[in-house]
Amino acid sequence: MYVAVDAMGxxxxxxxxxxxxxxxxxxxxxxxxxxxxxxxxxxxxxDRRIRDRILTAHCEDFISMDEPPLKxxxxxxxxxxxxxxxxxxxxxxxxxVSAGNSGATVAAGVLxxxxxxxxxxxxxxxxxxxEAGPVVLIDVGANVDxxxxxxxxxxxxxxxxxxxxxxxxxxKIGLLSIGEEGIKGNEQVRLARxxxxxxxxxxxxxxEGRDIFAGDVQIIVCDGFVGNVALKLSEGMAEAVRKMLSKxxxxxxxxxxxxxxxxxxxxxFQEKLDYEIYGGAPLLGINGVGVVCHxxxxxxxxxxxxxxxxxxxxxxLVEKMSTExxxxxx
Amino acid sequence: MYVAVDAMGxxxxxxxxxxxxxxxxxxxxxxxxxxxxxxxxxxxxxDRRIRDRILTAHCEDFISMDEPPLKxxxxxxxxxxxxxxxxxxxxxxxxxVSAGNSGATVAAGVLxxxxxxxxxxxxxxxxxxxEAGPVVLIDVGANVDxxxxxxxxxxxxxxxxxxxxxxxxxxKIGLLSIGEEGIKGNEQVRLARxxxxxxxxxxxxxxEGRDIFAGDVQIIVCDGFVGNVALKLSEGMAEAVRKMLSKxxxxxxxxxxxxxxxxxxxxxFQEKLDYEIYGGAPLLGINGVGVVCHxxxxxxxxxxxxxxxxxxxxxxLVEKMSTExxxxxx
Numbered sequence: 001m002y003v004a005v006d007a008m009g010x011x012x013x014x015x016x017x018x019x020x021x022x023x024x025x026x027x028x029x030x031x032x033x034x035x036x037x038x039x040x041x042x043x044x045x046x047d048r049r050i051r052d053r054i055l056t057a058h059c060e061d062f063i064s065m066d067e068p069p070l071k072x073x074x075x076x077x078x079x080x081x082x083x084x085x086x087x088x089x090x091x092x093x094x095x096x097v098s099a100g101n102s103g104a105t106v107a108a109g110v111l112x113x114x115x116x117x118x119x120x121x122x123x124x125x126x127x128x129x130x131e132a133g134p135v136v137l138i139d140v141g142a143n144v145d146x147x148x149x150x151x152x153x154x155x156x157x158x159x160x161x162x163x164x165x166x167x168x169x170x171x172k173i174g175l176l177s178i179g180e181e182g183i184k185g186n187e188q189v190r191l192a193r194x195x196x197x198x199x200x201x202x203x204x205x206x207x208e209g210r211d212i213f214a215g216d217v218q219i220i221v222c223d224g225f226v227g228n229v230a231l232k233l234s235e236g237m238a239e240a241v242r243k244m245l246s247k248x249x250x251x252x253x254x255x256x257x258x259x260x261x262x263x264x265x266x267x268x269f270q271e272k273l274d275y276e277i278y279g280g281a282p283l284l285g286i287n288g289v290g291v292v293c294h295x296x297x298x299x300x301x302x303x304x305x306x307x308x309x310x311x312x313x314x315x316x317l318v319e320k321m322s323t324e325x326x327x328x329x330x
Numbered sequence: 331m332y333v334a335v336d337a338m339g340x341x342x343x344x345x346x347x348x349x350x351x352x353x354x355x356x357x358x359x360x361x362x363x364x365x366x367x368x369x370x371x372x373x374x375x376x377d378r379r380i381r382d383r384i385l386t387a388h389c390e391d392f393i394s395m396d397e398p399p400l401k402x403x404x405x406x407x408x409x410x411x412x413x414x415x416x417x418x419x420x421x422x423x424x425x426x427v428s429a430g431n432s433g434a435t436v437a438a439g440v441l442x443x444x445x446x447x448x449x450x451x452x453x454x455x456x457x458x459x460x461e462a463g464p465v466v467l468i469d470v471g472a473n474v475d476x477x478x479x480x481x482x483x484x485x486x487x488x489x490x491x492x493x494x495x496x497x498x499x500x501x502k503i504g505l506l507s508i509g510e511e512g513i514k515g516n517e518q519v520r521l522a523r524x525x526x527x528x529x530x531x532x533x534x535x536x537x538e539g540r541d542i543f544a545g546d547v548q549i550i551v552c553d554g555f556v557g558n559v560a561l562k563l564s565e566g567m568a569e570a571v572r573k574m575l576s577k578x579x580x581x582x583x584x585x586x587x588x589x590x591x592x593x594x595x596x597x598x599f600q601e602k603l604d605y606e607i608y609g610g611a612p613l614l615g616i617n618g619v620g621v622v623c624h625x626x627x628x629x630x631x632x633x634x635x636x637x638x639x640x641x642x643x644x645x646x647l648v649e650k651m652s653t654e655x656x657x658x659x660x
Contacts, residue, residue, distance in 0.1 A: 131574050144516045178558040186474045209562030213570040226556050228508040232539030233560050240543040241571055244461050
C-alpha cells in the first residue's frame with residue numbers, strides 16, 4: 001500500500017516533505033510515492049532512495065499557498081496535488097498527504113475522487129490532544145460558510161471517523177455555540193441543532209469554546225471559519241505556553257534546579273500539548289483518504305501524517321463512513 | 331465615584347457578587363452601589379457594611395441567564411441590570427459591573443445610556459494575557475452576526491480603549507480570518523478588510539487564530555460568535571494546562587521535589603495564564619462605562635472587574651472613545 005505525498009506542497013517543500021516521508025518509511029515501514037519535480041526530488045533523496053518503498057511520480061506544476069483553490073485546481077491539471085489524487089483514483093496509491101494549499105487539497109480531492117453519497121461538503125476534522133482523550137473538531141477550514149444540513153453531515157462523518165480511527169464508541173456530539181442554552185447562537189447553529197435533536201446520534205446540545213478542553217464532549221461541530229480559528233488559536237497557545245514555561249523555569253536559580261529535577265514531568269506535559277503527534281487532519285467526505293497538514297509542518301509532522309493516512313486506510317475509514325452515512329441519512 | 335454592581339447577576343449571585351464588591355471596597359478603596367433585593371443583600375453583608383462606601387439600591391426583579399436578552403430587558407423595567415444603568419443615567423453612579431446575562435447587559439446599556447455617535451453596535455472587548463503584553467479581541471459576544479461596517483467600528487473602539495486604558499500607542503490592528511492572504515476568509519471579512527485598508531488606522535491585515543498568542547498584533551477584530559468561542563477556548567485551555575501541570579508535577583517523585591523548588595516560577599507562569607486578573611470585559615460603544623463578567627465569576631474576578639470599571643472612568647474612556655470615533659468616522 002502506497003501513500004501519495006504531495007512533495008511540492010507546504011512552506012518548506014519539497015525538502016521538509018521529502019525528509020518527513022523518508023522518516024515515515026524508515027520508522028513505520030509505510031511506502032510512499034513522492035509527487036513533484038522528479039529531478040529535484042531525486043537530488044534531495046540522494047542515496048536515501050529505498051527500493052520500492054519510496055517511488056516518485058513526476059509533475060511539472062504545483063499550486064501555491066495564495067492561489068484561489070478552486071480556480072487553480074481546475075486549471076492546473078498537472079499540479080502535484082491533482083496528480084497525487086490521480087494516483088489514488090487509478091489504484092496506484094491509497095491515500096494522499098499534503099501540506100500545501102488546503103483549499104486546493106479539498107477541491108482536488110472532490111474533483112478527482114468525488115464525494116461519498118449523502119455528503120454535500122467534505123470537511124476537515126481536527127483532532128485536539130486532551131488530558132481526557134482526544135476531541136474532534138469538525139470543520140477546521142474546508143468550508144467557510146455552511147448551511148445547517150452541512151453541519152449535521154459533519155457530525156455524522158466525524159462520528160464514523162472517531163469510532164473507526166480513534167476507538168470512541170458512540171461519541172458524544174456537541175454543536176459549538178456561544179452559550180449552552182438552546183436560544184443562543186446564530187441562526188445556522190439554531191437550525192442545525194434541530195437536525196441533531198431529531199437524529200439518533202449521541203447529541204448533547206450546544207457546547208462552548210471552553211468545552212474543547214474542559215468538557216467531556218468528544219466531537220464538536222462548527223463551520224470551517226470558527227473551527228480554523230479555534231484550531232490555530234489552541235496551537236498557538238500551546239506553543240506560547242511551552243515557551244513561557246521553559247523561559248520561566250530557566251529564569252530563576254530555584255527554577256533551574258527544579259526544572260532539571262522535574263524534567264520528566266515537564267516533557268510528559270509538553271508532549272500532551274504537542275500537535276505534531278497528530279501531524280495532519282483527515283479530509284472527510286471524499287471517496288478516499290486525504291490528510292491535510294499545516295503549511296509549516298516539520299518533517300516529524302509530515303512523518304506522523306503519513307502514518308495517520310496509512311492507519312485510516314487500514315481501518316477502512318472510507319468504507320465505514322460510507323455505511324454510517326447510508327444508515328443515518330436514509 | 332460609585333460603581334453600580336448588578337448584585338443579582340451571575341451563577342452564584344448575590345453571595346459571590348457581594349463578596350467581590352466588599353473585597354473591592356476594602357482592597358482598592360472604590361465605592362459601590364449593590365443593586366438587588368435589599369433584604370437579601372443586607373443579610374449577606376451583615377456587619378460588613380462600610381458606611382458610605384457600600385450602598386444598596388433595591389429592586390424586585392432580575393434577568394436570568396436563559397432569558398432572551400432584548401425581550402427581557404424591555405419587559406422588566408425593575409430588573410437589577412436596568413436599575414444599575416438607571417443609576418448611571420441619573421448621575422448616581424459612573425459605571426456598571428454585571429456577571430449576569432451578557433446579552434441583557436448590552437441591551438440595557440444601549441437602552442438606558444444610548445450609543446456613542448458613529449457606533450451602530452456596541453461590542454465587548456476581551457483582553458487576553460500574553461507574554462508580550464495584552465491583546466484585545468473585539469467582539470467577544472455582544473454581536474452574533476455583524477456587517478463589515480460593524481467590524482470596522484469595533485476596531486476604532488478597541489483602539490480608543492487600548493490607548494486610553496492599556497497604554498498601547500497606535501496599536502496594530504488585525505482582522506481575524508483563516509489565512510493571512512487577502513483572498514481568504516468569508517465575505518464579511520473581505521469587505522471589512524477594505525474599510526480598514528482605506529482608513530489611517532495601523533492596520534496590519536488578516537491575522538489567524540495563532541496570532542492571538544504568538545503574533546505581535548495588539549487588537550484583533552472579529553464577530554461576537556467567533557470571538558466568544560476564542561475567548562472561552564483560551565480560558566478553558568489555560569485552566570486545563572494549569573491542572574495538567576500541577577498533576578504531572580505531583581505525580582512523580584522527581585516532579586514533587588522539582589515542583590517545590592520551582593514553585594515561584596510556576597506561580598509566575600500560572601499567573602500569566604490567569605484570566606481572573608482582568609475580571610471582566612469592557613462593553614464599548616455605549617455612552618457610559620459597563621463591564622461584563624463571566625456568569626461563574628469568583629469573588630476575585632468580581633473584585634477586579636469593579637476595579638477595572640473605576641479605572642475606565644478615571645481614564646475617561648468614554649470621552650476619549652467619543653473623540654476618536656468623531657475623528658475617524660467624519
